[in-house]
Amino acid sequence: MNLRKGIVIGGALLTLVGLMSTPKLLFGSDQPRAKELIQQACVQCHRLEGQPDSRFNLRAPDLIWAGSKYKRTWLIGWLTGKEAPLYQKGYRWDLSEGAVKHPVVTETEANAIADYFDKNNKDPRVKVGAYDVTKVTKFEATFGGMAFKAHACLGCHTIEENGKLIGGQQSAALEKSGQRYNMDWLFRFGQNPQDFTPHSGEFLADATEPQLRAVLGFLAVQGAPDFKFYEPWTAPEFGKASVGRGKVIYKEYCMQCHGAAGKGDGPAAATIEPKPAIHANINFSEVPTEYLYNMVNHGGAAMGKSANMPYWGLTLGQQGVADVMAYLKANFKGPK
Numbered sequence: 001m002n003l004r005k006g007i008v009i010g011g012a013l014l015t016l017v018g019l020m021s022t023p024k025l026l027f028g029s030d031q032p033r034a035k036e037l038i039q040q041a042c043v044q045c046h047r048l049e050g051q052p053d054s055r056f057n058l059r060a061p062d063l064i065w066a067g068s069k070y071k072r073t074w075l076i077g078w079l080t081g082k083e084a085p086l087y088q089k090g091y092r093w094d095l096s097e098g099a100v101k102h103p104v105v106t107e108t109e110a111n112a113i114a115d116y117f118d119k120n121n122k123d124p125r126v127k128v129g130a131y132d133v134t135k136v137t138k139f140e141a142t143f144g145g146m147a148f149k150a151h152a153c154l155g156c157h158t159i160e161e162n163g164k165l166i167g168g169q170q171s172a173a174l175e176k177s178g179q180r181y182n183m184d185w186l187f188r189f190g191q192n193p194q195d196f197t198p199h200s201g202e203f204l205a206d207a208t209e210p211q212l213r214a215v216l217g218f219l220a221v222q223g224a225p226d227f228k229f230y231e232p233w234t235a236p237e238f239g240k241a242s243v244g245r246g247k248v249i250y251k252e253y254c255m256q257c258h259g260a261a262g263k264g265d266g267p268a269a270a271t272i273e274p275k276p277a278i279h280a281n282i283n284f285s286e287v288p289t290e291y292l293y294n295m296v297n298h299g300g301a302a303m304g305k306s307a308n309m310p311y312w313g314l315t316l317g318q319q320g321v322a323d324v325m326a327y328l329k330a331n332f333k334g335p336k
Contacts, residue, residue: 031119034112041105042113048121055200060091062196065123068185072114074176078102079110083176088158088169123185125195131187136217138229139294143302144211144218151205153215159222170201176223183216190216210314233293238322246327249320253312262332274306283334292328297321 038048045060047053052062066075077083081104090096105113145161148154158167160175167174177186189195190212193202207215221227232238251260257272259265262279269276284292294302296316300309313321 030112031116034116037105037109038113038116041103041109052196052198055092055197056094058092061086063117063121065121065126065185065196067117067119067121068123068126068182070117071180071182072118074180075114075117076107076110079105079113080107084173086172088173093170123188126182126185126188128184131183131213131216133183133217133220135230135232136220136227137232139298139302140214140217141221141227141229142218143298144214144216147207147211147215148218151207151211151215152203153205156201156203174219174222177219178222178224178227180223181219183220186216186219187212231290232297232318233289233322233325235318235322237319238325241319241322241326243323243326243330245320246323246325247331249316249324250327250331253316254324257308272308274308276308279328279332281335282332284328284332286334287329289325292325293321296325 042048042063046063047058048063048066050062050064052064070078074083081102085099085102087093088099090098090100145159148159154167156168156171157174158165158169160166165175192204194204196202205212250258255266257264257266257268257276258279259269259276264276264278264280266276291303295305295309297311297313299307299311301307302311312324316324
């Protein structure tokens, strides 16, 4: 047997022996017993304390911040053997030739371990509420998928696309990331992966925070077929949209290209190609709200149109977007 492969398999066998000798009855609130179980079942391979270190110095992923990293439901499923391996090439792909089967505990034991992680293995660097998964839009998730590919994430991680798995298998599989990760933790990880696993091939992408948030939106949807997308045009700002305020915004930001009467004859229009849209020819009350919102908020390029149309969301804020949409719908009804 290859010596290095034997080390990995041997460690797993030692862990399994420890599990077999553990009493089956364990109450989730029994923290001393939970700690004893973890010492028998987890520390053979995982670290529960210490400083971030290279994968090449570890045997398995760190559990130092497990209480912040994993969703409880997924963790219980993983510990009880209901989840697929995360590393198809093995966590230490330089030592093994494939995924290593993780030892299994009972559901009662899994709940006790999850309770222990939640109490003792929180990551102080993670800000609770830093990423609000309830505000992920369909557009953001779609854009996040493009950003995921553009920043080379697909080279190391698998995702699901059109019913098929694509991507590299060097690192954690992400096709069920929406079920697995606490997004507050993943947001902090995404800000700099080197803070968690330095010198391990982790890539620090040159991405803006909105791009990072979009990628997380994409990952939140992976493995979540019933994901409920946020529809920002149903937010309170749109319920109190003002045509009057929208008229002012139109003059300040839109008229320069689209013209005072929406005829596409603003001062910038003479020398740009393609020409600005002629709002006077559009019945905006018939334009789908989702499309109009995305065009104003995210800009022309994001909608497959001219990149000369800016993404106004950051400039106007959501109330400003709501107001200018109200003005467009009230003022432009198409050719008379």
